[in-house]
Amino acid sequence: MPLINTAAMLQHARKNHYAVVGFEPYSIDQIQLVIEAASEESAPVILQLWSEVIVSWGFKLLVSAIRSLAEEVPIPVSIHLDHATDINLIQGALDHGFTSVMYDGSALPFKDNVEMTRRVVKMARPYGASVEAELGIIGFIGDFKNVDEARIEIARHLTDAATAVQFVQETGIDILAPAVGSIHGCSMPIALVDVPRIREIAEAIGIPLALHGGSGVPEDTVKQAVEAGITKLNIDAEIRAVYIRALRKAVDEIGKGERDTIDLARCPCKIREDVKPAVKAIFRLVGSNGKAPPLIK
Numbered sequence: 001m002p003l004i005n006t007a008a009m010l011q012h013a014r015k016n017h018y019a020v021v022g023f024e025p026y027s028i029d030q031i032q033l034v035i036e037a038a039s040e041e042s043a044p045v046i047l048q049l050w051s052e053v054i055v056s057w058g059f060k061l062l063v064s065a066i067r068s069l070a071e072e073v074p075i076p077v078s079i080h081l082d083h084a085t086d087i088n089l090i091q092g093a094l095d096h097g098f099t100s101v102m103y104d105g106s107a108l109p110f111k112d113n114v115e116m117t118r119r120v121v122k123m124a125r126p127y128g129a130s131v132e133a134e135l136g137i138i139g140f141i142g143d144f145k146n147v148d149e150a151r152i153e154i155a156r157h158l159t160d161a162a163t164a165v166q167f168v169q170e171t172g173i174d175i176l177a178p179a180v181g182s183i184h185g186c187s188m189p190i191a192l193v194d195v196p197r198i199r200e201i202a203e204a205i206g207i208p209l210a211l212h213g214g215s216g217v218p219e220d221t222v223k224q225a226v227e228a229g230i231t232k233l234n235i236d237a238e239i240r241a242v243y244i245r246a247l248r249k250a251v252d253e254i255g256k257g258e259r260d261t262i263d264l265a266r267c268p269c270k271i272r273e274d275v276k277p278a279v280k281a282i283f284r285l286v287g288s289n290g291k292a293p294p295l296i297k
């Protein structure tokens with residue numbers, strides 16, 4: 001089916017107490033395997049792209065690949081720009097038909113974050129695209145010496161509900177990414193997420209909430225977070241690790257020692273079959289499996 005507005009998708013998730021997964025593909029075959037897995041699970045899905053991936057492939061190829069694959073499956077698919085700080089990149093995403101964009105002003109003082117985010121909301125409205133923004137600092141595991149230091153530092157920049165309400169009111173955003181203890185870039189579940197804080201923010205702001213760094217959150221906590229009000233779960237590192245292992249395995253098995261002349265045509269199919277179960281498991285974890293039919297009615 002045609003692409004769908006991201007916020008509309010998340011509003012359905014919010015009313016029905018599940019989350020939509022935002023996957024971070026790095027290549028065209030990853031886009032294909034995510035859409036195929038989502039279709040087989042009858043799950044709505046968000047393909048989210050960040051600046052380096054757009055530099056590698058270009059807007060045109062990425063959007064046409066997602067569009068043409070989405071048109072062949074009976075599930076809602078949206079294209080999201082992840083963590084953008086560059087207004088020109090955001091304009092490019094809107095011009096190429098992204099259904100949502102994230103402006104990340106989390107490094108700015110509150111007032112400047114509000115001002116820039118409001119500007120992006122104004123840019124997105126004529127396109128009918130949704131806007132996600134970050135408040136507090138979610139953080140990246142690679143910026144810390146060890147897990148303990150990461151947990152301590154991240155706990156110092158969490159989002160509080162009153163500031164979240166003010167931010168949402170002053171910016172007019174559709175989706176909020178609060179800092180609640182999750183950490184970007186972890187392929188192991190080591191984050192300590194503040195679930196009561198998620199509940200408090202969700203009840204106070206009344207718009208969909210995104211949990212970033214989902215790969216670093218233990219499964220039980222993901223379930224609790226969804227129950228508390230998370231409606232978009234971002235997954236990157238976990239699936240990236242599964243994909244890289246599958247890629248190495250495919251090269252070893254298909255190559256049979258002839259590593260420089262392996263049959264590359266066979267690699268994508270083999271990798272896809274190895275990675276799809278891990279992707280499907282995440283739809284089931286957040287309860288989005290089987291949610292496509294009511295959403296497309």
Ligand SMILES: [Zn+2]
Pocket residue numbers: 083138184212213234
């Ligand atoms: Zn993120």
